[in-house]
Amino acid sequence: MRRLAQSYVRRQNGGGSVMVWGAFCAQGKSKLAILLGRQNSSDYVYTLSEYMLPFAHSNYGVDYVFQQDNASIHASRETKAFLQEQQGDTLVWPARSPDCNPIENVWSAMAARVYAHGRQYRTVEQLEAAIMASWDSIEQEYLLKLVKSMPRRCLAVIKGRGGLTKY
Template sequence: MQLQFIDGNLNAHKYLDEILWPIVVLFIHLHYLMFQHDNARPHVARICTQFLEVENVLVLPWPAYSPDMSPIEHVLDALDRRVRKYVPVPANIQKLRTAIEEEWDNIPQAIINSLINSM
């Protein structure tokens, strides 16, 4: 899976323009899937929910305040712990991106599966 980096803070317009439109819609329609995201403000903003409705993307209903129900949260936590072990700390954004990509590629699939299965 390719990591997607967003420059700056994620807001509803960036979420729509840089994630939903170019990545999610095509992938969902190609594979006939239901989409899952949490209740972060950019995800549930009117502009994004209306866009997903117009594009006929089925969205899994998600209870409020339930981050531990999402397997990706556990995987990202493991990724964060791996990157925080870097000494010296990455000195700039590009070095941090490189460290994140390297660690993402190095997380064993067995760990990801165990995090998902632990739910």
């Protein structure tokens, strides 16, 4: 990952994991999707259709801009075709640029909350509940601050000629 300062949360491995999908904008955040098992392009398209599109349409109608990283399932032909069929726009995003993507700040803050004080979970269900509670506790002011940081993030990348930024 390209970052100047990384957030590390220590946790025990091997007890199960949870993968989630979420989105936010200046008006609020989407429902958080709990993703089951390894995801492929078809799974991702389903997540977009069930979570991203309703969220985008409820906030912006069909005049929205969607941002995602370049994970393989995000950049697949199936996903690209699905997104092209939609009426919103999708940002072209540079590879390996988590410092430009404000959702990474959200994931880091959530992980810090979920695993605060070395907290461990006995079951995947307990972990899911903690993740959902963390998502629900994210305040709108924080999300708005992240949205408003985008021009500064982009300027920092330009000034740094694509190198590391403080974000």
